[in-house]
Amino acid sequence: MAALPLFLVLLLGVSALHKAIDRQRLGIAAARLAGAPVSTGSLLLIAAGVAEGTAALCLLLAPLRLAGALIALLLWALYALLLLRRRGQSLDCGCDLVARERPVGWGQIARPVLLAGLAAPAALLPPAPFSLDAPFAAAGFLALWFGAAELLAIPRPVWRKNRC
Numbered sequence: 001m002a003a004l005p006l007f008l009v010l011l012l013g014v015s016a017l018h019k020a021i022d023r024q025r026l027g028i029a030a031a032r033l034a035g036a037p038v039s040t041g042s043l044l045l046i047a048a049g050v051a052e053g054t055a056a057l058c059l060l061l062a063p064l065r066l067a068g069a070l071i072a073l074l075l076w077a078l079y080a081l082l083l084l085r086r087r088g089q090s091l092d093c094g095c096d097l098v099a100r101e102r103p104v105g106w107g108q109i110a111r112p113v114l115l116a117g118l119a120a121p122a123a124l125l126p127p128a129p130f131s132l133d134a135p136f137a138a139a140g141f142l143a144l145w146f147g148a149a150e151l152l153a154i155p156r157p158v159w160r161k162n163r164c
Contacts, residue, residue: 002122002125002128002134003133003134003137003138003141004118004121004122004125004138004141005059005060005065005069005122005125006134006135006137006138007118007137007138007141007142007145008055008056008059008069008072008115008118008119008122009056009059009060009138010138010139010142011115011142011145012052012053012055012056012059012072013052013053013056014142015049015052016049016050016052016053016056018097019045019046019048019049019052020049023042023045025092025094025099026041026045026094027041027042027044027045028041028092029041029091029092029093029094030044030045030048030094031044032091032092033082033083033086033091033093033094034082035085035086048075051071051075052072052075054068054071055068055069055071055072055075056068058071059072059122062127065122065123065125066123068123069119069120069122069123070119070123072115072116072119073116073119073120076112076113076115076116076119077112077113077116079112080109080112080113080116083104083108083109083112084109086104087104087105087106087109088103088104088105089103089104090102090103090104091104093108095108095111095149096149096153097146100153102153102155107152108152111149111152
């Protein structure tokens, strides 16, 4: 399996697992992000976790890779639209592994847009035989992804001119 689909599988799997582990915080975050009552947060969280898990499993199986990529693309596009609606508002969007309430800015909006953009070519990659370099590359991409999230969490870095 190529590194790109495997990276997406890992990211979707971690996201689904995170939703199962941190249900209370992420249920509230899901409701606030969607602009829905807090009482519906758990249902929204379950739906998102099931979609992420389904996309991850489909991406693992070559015959279902297109379906998995389409589910992931639609889910990340929805996340991007919801974040765009909340731009400038201060909330914990649930995008990180730790609780961080901060104003939603272009960095948070760009993350799911980038992932949606990666899902399309992942679906079109031809099936590749398993090799050891793909899991290591996918794990490296995942580490870089989480590292970039930590950089985005810096409140007022000197190197960032735009404060939003």
